[in-house]
Amino acid sequence: MIKGFIPFTLVDFPGKVAASIFTGGCNFNCPWCQNRSLIDRDSLSLIEDIPLNSILDNLKRKKGKIEGVCITGGEPTVWKDQLFDFISIIKSEGFLVKLDTNGSNPEVLQFLLTHKMIDFVAMDIKNVWEKYLMTIGLRSFSLNKIESSIELIKNSDIGHQFRTTLVPELVEKSSMEDFAQELDIEIHFQEYRSVFS
Template identity: 45%
Template sequence: MLISWIKKTTLLDYPEKVACIIFTAWCNLRCSFCHNSDFVIPEKIAQIKDFIPENIFFNFLKTKVWILDWVVICWWEPTIQKDLIEFCKKIKDLWFLIKLDTNWLNPDMLEKLIKDKLIDYIAMDIKWDFDNLEDLLWVKFEKNNFLKSIDIIKNSWIDYEFRTTLIKNYHNLANFEKILTQIIWAKKYILQNYKWWNTLDKNFSWESFNEAEIKEFQNISKKYIENSQIRI
């Protein structure tokens, strides 16, 4: 497992629970707005010398059994790590709950993780409406995987959230409704405001929405998903 960074405790990622966060490396998408391309592009990853050895992480975790509830596995795309299943099993052996942050490109891995009860919560990014995804993502991909992943998650026993990071130059009320039709009646939906940070496309032009505008998006989303929340 490539571990690029560990945040040892957070109360923010999973409300009312204490979690640590594992940041992986490498991604199968190339979103122009991606934060920190150093961990996305293989040539850049090859230059990184100091990944954290797995045994260091597990030694840390064993000392936190009474403090931490959750391990969050996130950025850049965990489901392409070949040993993710084994990694989750080892965490489960220590009785931690696992939250997985993911894009939607690997439905087979999602299915396996859910079926084997190796994860307890999924947060999946819904970046854009299905028909126009390629405008922002810069890579060819299997579009059906998008809908397949949504179906797998919605029809599973697992707790989950879908989330969209709103970017002013790209999202508007019209295309936003298209996004919502893709995830109608989901259990939970999170809206986040975009903040620039070392984007993959160095010329990526962006602007944030203000609070009132985000609230307007939330009001619309509630027509499709009752439990729609803003996370700033």
């Protein structure tokens, strides 16, 4: 499940000193993905899993120095039960948990929110509805799931952020600003950084 680990970060968890954990695998296939090695099956098979115990040992040694753990990917929610178990262990150690998600699994998100397993959630809004499937690299996907996740997050009582990566010639800032108004959310825009630059 765990394919990457950054023991110290000041940018991944707003307002917190944190560690970041990268899960492998994703149910989207965004052609512009900046973490391609974490979603491409051939690349993923070459990256060894990081043992949970080694990460927990590292986190325990940093108690008092870091406040939280950011779980990102890939798409963490594809791991469902393993994710629940992992977060439970992290929370039992006294760390705050931030989840990065594409919003594709609202039922997993609802479980995490209902059971107060996460303290902050950041959801990527890929594009306007008309261009969503093209942007996520799929021929079919229920966009109702994305809408459900947005509503769950909007109505939650935890810190949250909606983000959009401005991919040249694919995602237009002005269209996304209108889309944000339609959804009644605020979107944080991120500049696209090519993995080849």
